[in-house]
Amino acid sequence: MIRPTASESPAVSQLAELAATAKSQLDAHTYETVQWHFHESTGSPFWLEKAKTYNFDPLKEVKCFDDLKKFPHFEDEWLRGGPINRWIPKGLAGKPAYVFETGGTTGIPKSRMVIEDHWIDYENFSDTLPDEYFPRGSNWLMLGPSGPRRLRLAVEHLAQYRGGICFCVDLDPRWVVKLLKKGKIKEAEDYKDHVIDQALTILSANHDVKCAFMTPKLLEALAMRLIDQGSSISESGIKGIFAGGTEFTPQWYRTCREELLGPDVYITPTYGNTLMGLACGKPYDPADNYKITYYAPQPRAVIETVEFKDYNQLVGYGQTGRVKLYTMTKELFIPGFMERDEGERELPHEKYPWDGISGTRPFHEYAKTTTVGVY
Amino acid sequence: MFDIPILRFGQTYESMEKQPVFHFDTGEAVAQLHQATGAMVKLDLKKAQKARDALRAIPISKLIEICKSAATMYLEETLPCGSGSLSPAEFCRLQSATTGLPENMCAANMRKNSFVLSHMDEVLDALTRGLPYEVLEKGYGKESRGVMVSYQATTPVFGMVLPNNSPGVHTLWLPAIPMQIGLCIKPGSQEFWTPYRITEAFFKAGLPREAISIYPGGHDVGGAVMTDCQRAMIFGGQTTVDQHAGNPKISVHGPGFSKIILGDDIVDHWEDYLDVMVDSVFANSGRSCINCSGIWASRHTREIADAIAQRLGPVVPLPPDDPKSSLAAFTTAGAAEAMNTQIDEGCRAEGVTEMTAKYRHGSRLEKRERCDYLRPTVIHCTGPDVPLANTEYMFPFVSVVECPQNKILGQIKQTLVGTALTNDPKFTQQLLDATNIDRLNIGTVKTVQLNWLQPHEGNIVDFLFRNRAFQDVPPAAH
Numbered sequence: 001m002i003r004p005t006a007s008e009s010p011a012v013s014q015l016a017e018l019a020a021t022a023k024s025q026l027d028a029h030t031y032e033t034v035q036w037h038f039h040e041s042t043g044s045p046f047w048l049e050k051a052k053t054y055n056f057d058p059l060k061e062v063k064c065f066d067d068l069k070k071f072p073h074f075e076d077e078w079l080r081g082g083p084i085n086r087w088i089p090k091g092l093a094g095k096p097a098y099v100f101e102t103g104g105t106t107g108i109p110k111s112r113m114v115i116e117d118h119w120i121d122y123e124n125f126s127d128t129l130p131d132e133y134f135p136r137g138s139n140w141l142m143l144g145p146s147g148p149r150r151l152r153l154a155v156e157h158l159a160q161y162r163g164g165i166c167f168c169v170d171l172d173p174r175w176v177v178k179l180l181k182k183g184k185i186k187e188a189e190d191y192k193d194h195v196i197d198q199a200l201t202i203l204s205a206n207h208d209v210k211c212a213f214m215t216p217k218l219l220e221a222l223a224m225r226l227i228d229q230g231s232s233i234s235e236s237g238i239k240g241i242f243a244g245g246t247e248f249t250p251q252w253y254r255t256c257r258e259e260l261l262g263p264d265v266y267i268t269p270t271y272g273n274t275l276m277g278l279a280c281g282k283p284y285d286p287a288d289n290y291k292i293t294y295y296a297p298q299p300r301a302v303i304e305t306v307e308f309k310d311y312n313q314l315v316g317y318g319q320t321g322r323v324k325l326y327t328m329t330k331e332l333f334i335p336g337f338m339e340r341d342e343g344e345r346e347l348p349h350e351k352y353p354w355d356g357i358s359g360t361r362p363f364h365e366y367a368k369t370t371t372v373g374v375y
Numbered sequence: 376m377f378d379i380p381i382l383r384f385g386q387t388y389e390s391m392e393k394q395p396v397f398h399f400d401t402g403e404a405v406a407q408l409h410q411a412t413g414a415m416v417k418l419d420l421k422k423a424q425k426a427r428d429a430l431r432a433i434p435i436s437k438l439i440e441i442c443k444s445a446a447t448m449y450l451e452e453t454l455p456c457g458s459g460s461l462s463p464a465e466f467c468r469l470q471s472a473t474t475g476l477p478e479n480m481c482a483a484n485m486r487k488n489s490f491v492l493s494h495m496d497e498v499l500d501a502l503t504r505g506l507p508y509e510v511l512e513k514g515y516g517k518e519s520r521g522v523m524v525s526y527q528a529t530t531p532v533f534g535m536v537l538p539n540n541s542p543g544v545h546t547l548w549l550p551a552i553p554m555q556i557g558l559c560i561k562p563g564s565q566e567f568w569t570p571y572r573i574t575e576a577f578f579k580a581g582l583p584r585e586a587i588s589i590y591p592g593g594h595d596v597g598g599a600v601m602t603d604c605q606r607a608m609i610f611g612g613q614t615t616v617d618q619h620a621g622n623p624k625i626s627v628h629g630p631g632f633s634k635i636i637l638g639d640d641i642v643d644h645w646e647d648y649l650d651v652m653v654d655s656v657f658a659n660s661g662r663s664c665i666n667c668s669g670i671w672a673s674r675h676t677r678e679i680a681d682a683i684a685q686r687l688g689p690v691v692p693l694p695p696d697d698p699k700s701s702l703a704a705f706t707t708a709g710a711a712e713a714m715n716t717q718i719d720e721g722c723r724a725e726g727v728t729e730m731t732a733k734y735r736h737g738s739r740l741e742k743r744e745r746c747d748y749l750r751p752t753v754i755h756c757t758g759p760d761v762p763l764a765n766t767e768y769m770f771p772f773v774s775v776v777e778c779p780q781n782k783i784l785g786q787i788k789q790t791l792v793g794t795a796l797t798n799d800p801k802f803t804q805q806l807l808d809a810t811n812i813d814r815l816n817i818g819t820v821k822t823v824q825l826n827w828l829q830p831h832e833g834n835i836v837d838f839l840f841r842n843r844a845f846q847d848v849p850p851a852a853h
Contacts, residue, residue, distance in 0.1 A: 183618045220414045251391040
C-alpha cells in the first residue's frame with residue numbers, strides 16, 4: 001500500500017487515499033464473494049466439494065483479500081472436462097448460461113461457465129472508452145476469434161451497450177495453430193488473408209463502422225492491406241480500436257501509433273483472458289515512452305505480480321514476476337491462478353488506484369514451447 | 376558497449392526494444408542490438424522500389440567500382456558500427472566474442488568477403504555469362520553475338536534471413552548490389568557484425584543509403600522478410616529447407632552434407648589425398664555447409680578414418696585470440712550436449728565406430744561455464760544404411776562410409792559440394808549426371824575451396840532476374 005509522508009505532494013497523498021479506499025473495497029468484496037461461493041445455499045457444487053478438502057473454513061476464516069492466500073493455487077486443469085454445471089453457483093441456478101473455451105487445438109479445452117460476467121466486464125470497460133473516438137451509436141467490427149470464445153459475444157455486447165451493432169468475421173484460431181505446428185506458413189497466411197477479406201467486405205459495405213476490436217496481428221494485416229489499396233484504417237472510417245488477445249509490445253504500439261494508424265485513430269491496449277475478464281491499459285502518455293501498463297478491473301478481478309519462486313510473495317515495484325490472477329464475481333471464484341505470462345509490477349494510477357502490470361509477455365519458462373499470437 | 380540501431384533503408388531507427396549480446400566466454404555484454412518488428416519491415420517494404428530506383432541511378436560499372444572500394448575499406452579501415460567504430464582487429468575480436476568463432480577465422484572470413492567484393496566485375500561476368508551491363512540496366516539489349524535478350528528484375532530488393540554460423544555466407548548476397556537490387560537484411564542475432572560493416576563500407580564508398588535495410592529482430596521480422604520480399608534467401612536446418620522447398624520466391628540454404636568420394640581407380644592411393652580430406656573437414660571449425668561431412672569409398676575406409684582421426688583427434692580448444700585456435704565454441708546452451716548425445720547414441724549401433732576416441736585423450740564434449748566445445752570426431756561406418764552415415768554437425772565431424780562405387784551416387788542423397796577423386800571417365804560421367812550434387816569438383820579440390828565465379832545453390836542472377844522474351848522489331852519473315 002502507498003502511504004503518504006509529510007513531504008509528499010497533494011497528488012501523491014490523494015492517490016494514496018484512493019488506493020486505501022480501493023483496498024478496503026477489495027477486502028469487502030473478497031469477503032462477500034467467498035461467502036457467496038462457499039455458502040451451502042448459494043455456492044457452486046465445485047467449491048462446496050472443494051471446501052471439504054481444506055483445513056480451514058472459508059466462510060469463517062477469509063475476511064480480506066490477503067486471506068485468499070489460505071487457498072491452494074487454482075489449477076486450470078480443473079476447468080478441463082465436465083460436468084460444466086458444477087461451476088454454476090446455486091444462487092444463480094436456472095439462469096441462461098454460456099460456456100467459453102480457451103485452448104483446445106488438441107485435447108479437451110478449458111471451459112468457463114458464464115452467465116452475465118462478460119456483459120458486466122465489458123460494460124465497465126465501456127466506461128473507460130473516450131466517446132470522441134468510440135462514438136456512441138456507431139457500429140463495430142469484431143476482428144478476432146469466433147466460435148466458443150468469450151471475445152466474440154463480449155465485443156458484440158459492448159457494441160450493443162454503446163448503441164451500435166457489431167459485425168463479426170469467421171476466425172478459427174485452433175486451425176491456425178494446427179497449420180503453424182505443421183509448418184504450413186503459407187496456408188496460415190492464406191487464412192489470415194481470408195479473415196482480412198471478410199473485414200474489408202464489411203468495411204466497404206457502408207455500415208457506418210467506426211469502432212473495432214482487433215488483435216494486434218489482424219490490425220496490422222488490415223492496415224497493410226488498406227495501405228496497399230491506397231487507403232488507411234482512418235480512411236476506412238474507423239476512429240477507435242481496442243486491441244488485445246495477443247502480446248502487445250511497446251515497440252509494436254509505437255509503430256502502430258506512429259506509422260500504421262496515424263493521429264486520427266485512437267488505439268487502446270487491453271490484457272485479459274476468459275477467466276479474468278479484461279484489464280485496461282493506462283491512457284497513452286508520451287512521457288511513458290509507449291510503456292503499456294494494465295490494471296485489472298478491481299474488485300471483480302485482481303492482478304498480482306509475484307516472485308517466480310514464491311507465488312504468494314509480491315515482487316517490488318518495477319521488478320519482474322509472474323502474473324497471478326484472481327477472479328471474484330458472483331459467477332466465478334478463482335483464488336489465485338498462475339497465468340502463463342510475466343511482467344513488471346507497476347504503481348497504482350489515479351484512474352486505477354491499485355497495482356498494475358507492464359511488459360506482459362509469455363512466462364519465460366513456457367515461452368519456447370508455446371505457440372503464441374496466432375491471430 | 377556498442378549500441379546498434381535498426382537501419383531502415385538508410386535511416387537509423389532507435390528501437391524501444393534492445394537485445395543485449397554477450398561475450399560467449401566472459402558473459403560480458405558487448406553490444407545491444409535494437410529489435411525491429413514485422414510491421415516495421417512490412418511497412419518499409421511497401422517503399423522498396425525506392426531502393427532499386429536509387430541503385431538504378433548509378434551505372435553498374437560505377438557500382439562495381441563502389442564494391443571494389445568497399446572491399447578495401449571493409450578489410451582495412453576503421454568503420455562506424457552503431458554508436459562507435461571498429462578497426463578490422465576490433466571487428467574480429469567482437470565477432471569472435473559473440474559467435475564463438477576464433478579470431479583468426481573471423482579474419483579469414485573477412486578476406487573471403489573482401490575478395491568477392493574486390494572481384495565483383497569477374498563475378499558478375501561469370502554469373503551473367505558475359506551479359507553486357509546495359510542489359511541489366513535497361514532491362515534489354517543485345518548480347519555480343521547480336522541476339523536480343525531481356526532480363527527483368529524479379530524484385531526491387533533481395534530479402535535475407537541470415538545465420539550465425541559463419542561470416543562466409545555473406546559472399547552469397549554481395550552480387551545483388553551491383554545488379555542494382557536493394558537489400559533487406561535480417562542479420563543473425565550473434566553475427567550481425569558483417570552485414571553492418573559491409574553496409575558501412577558500401578556507404579563510405581558512395582552507395583546510396585536508401586539501398587540497404589538491416590532489421591535485427593525475432594521470428595516476426597524473419598517472417599515479414601520472407602513473405603513481403605519478392606525474392607528472399609533463408610538459412611536454416613532441414614526443417615527450414617523442407618518448409619520452403621519448391622517455393623520460387625525463396626532460396627533456401629540448409630545443411631550442406633558436402634562429401635568427398637574416392638573412386639575405385641584411386642582409392643588404393645588414398646594417402647595422397649589425406650590433406651584434401653582433412654582440410655575439407657576441419658577448415659573454419661567445420662561450421663560451414665561446404666565442410667565435408669562424409670567421405671565415401673569402396674575400400675580402405677577404416678584406414679582412411681583412422682588417418683584422419685590421428686590428425687584431428689588431438690586438436691583441443693584454444694583461446695579465441697590464439698592464432699592457432701581452430702575450434703569454435705558452441706554459444707547456445709545445450710546445443711553441443713544434444714549433438715554429443717546423438718553421436719554417442721549413433722555410435723552404439725552395429726557398424727559404427729568412433730575412430731577419434733583413442734587419439735583424443737579426453738571426452739568429445741568439453742563443457743565450460745558459459746559455452747561448450749565439441750572436439751573433432753571421425754566416425755567409421757561399414758555401410759550407407761547405418762546411423763551417422765549421412766549426418767552433418769556444426770563442428771569438425773565426418774563419417775567415412777564404406778560403399779561400393781556403383782552404389783555411392785544412389786546413396787549419398789542431397790550434396791551441396793561433392794569432390795570426386797577419380798580419373799575414371801565412366802564414373803566421371805555418372806557424377807556429372809548426378810542431380811543430387813550441387814557443386815561438383817572433379818579432382819583434388821577441397822570442398823571448402825569455392826571458386827566465386829561459379830554459382831552456388833542456384834545462380835543468383837537467375838533468382839533475381841527473369842530472362843524473358845523481348846522484341847522491338849518484327850522477326851524476319853518466315
